[in-house]
Amino acid sequence: MKTVVITGGNKGIGLETIKQLSxxxxxxxxxxxxxxxxxxxxKELTGNGFKNLKAIxxxxxxxxxxxxxxxxIEKEQGHLDILINNAGISGIVPQSALETNIDHFKEVFEVNFYxxxxxxxxxxxxLRKSPQPRIVNISTxxxxLSLQSNPSWPAYEYAKYTVYASSKSAMNMYTVQLxxxxxxxAFKVNAVCPGYTKTDFTNYKGGEVKAAGKCIIKYALIDQNGPTGKFFSEESNPHTGEIPW
Structure with a gap:
């Protein structure tokens, strides 16, 4: 039985991902x-028939x-197969490159990057003890940089998320280097954007959470022929899923 750790798993996309993994x-x-x-x-999930879960x-x-x-986990399992770095915060909005206090940058980077x-x-x-270790970093x-600097991109005007976007860009570079x-x-390491999804993170606007969870799991369970060092957003590129850094 493969073992997974997902951070920020008690709500939103993380919770849905847990359900599907179970x-x-x-x-x-x-x-x-x-x-x-x-x-x-x-306790709630177990009562609804989900199995093999433990809060940590x-x-x-x-x-x-x-x-x-x-x-x-080392004591109980001896190894780990999949790490999903899902925990993240958006920070207060709007966010200005010129006016947002640097302390707010530090707060968001502390979670999303560090x-x-x-x-x-x-x-x-x-993870090294697993025959097929996987790391999925949840991005956006x-x-x-390529999309956000393209005036024809639908989300070009999302500059109000300068702190959040910057923290995720830093995480993306870490993904590349890792x-x-x-x-x-045998590692496969990728960044995955699950898409604009109906959770408290977006004031319940966007696509269905099941689709977001499915997208994450796809890259958490890729085989040895699968990609590594890539950035995926099936919302932005429904054909191949891959988007530019």
Whole structure:
């Protein structure tokens, strides 16, 4: 049975992804910065027939919780097959490149960028013990430098998300560098934009959450012939899914 850790798993797209992974027979550690909320979600899901779930406290801004989670999984499983870095925040909006306080940049980067680095580095040795390790970093198409600088792109006017977009662009570069370092191994490392989705993150505007979860799982379960070091948004490119960095 493959084992998965997903951060920010107690709501939204993360929660839907957990449901779909459970249905596929994987064991899922539901990462939540509030363990009580995580336990409540697992209890609810278990009561609705979902199996192989366990809540685990992971606050991506607190290294001690990350390391505790890593040691617990190491003790219980001995390895990790899939890491989904899903936890993220948008920050207050609108966001101005000229006027938004630098402290707000730091707050968003702490979760969206440094959090991904910290979690990935902590879990990498457990992932190395898997025959087919996978890392999926949840991104956004507004983090694409190519798309965001194209005046003909439908979301060109989303400059009001300058802090959020910048943090995801930084995470995208980390994804590229990580995939490069792991290029001669069995790892597959990709950035995935699940699309504009109906969750509290978007005030429940956008596409269906099931489609978003399905998109993430597609790249979490790719075989050894699958891509690595790529950026995918099936919403932006329904043909091949790949979009430019």
């Amino acid at each position: 249905k596929k027979g994987l064991f899922v550690y539901v990462g939540s910065r509030d363990i009580e909320k995580g336990n409540a979600i697992v 406290e992971i606050d991506v801004t607190k290294l001690d919780t990350i390391l505790f989670a890593k040691h617990l 959090g991904v680095v910290g979690v990935t580095q902590a879990f990498i040795n457990l 198409s507004v983090g694409s 995939a490069y370092e792991l290029r001669d191994t």
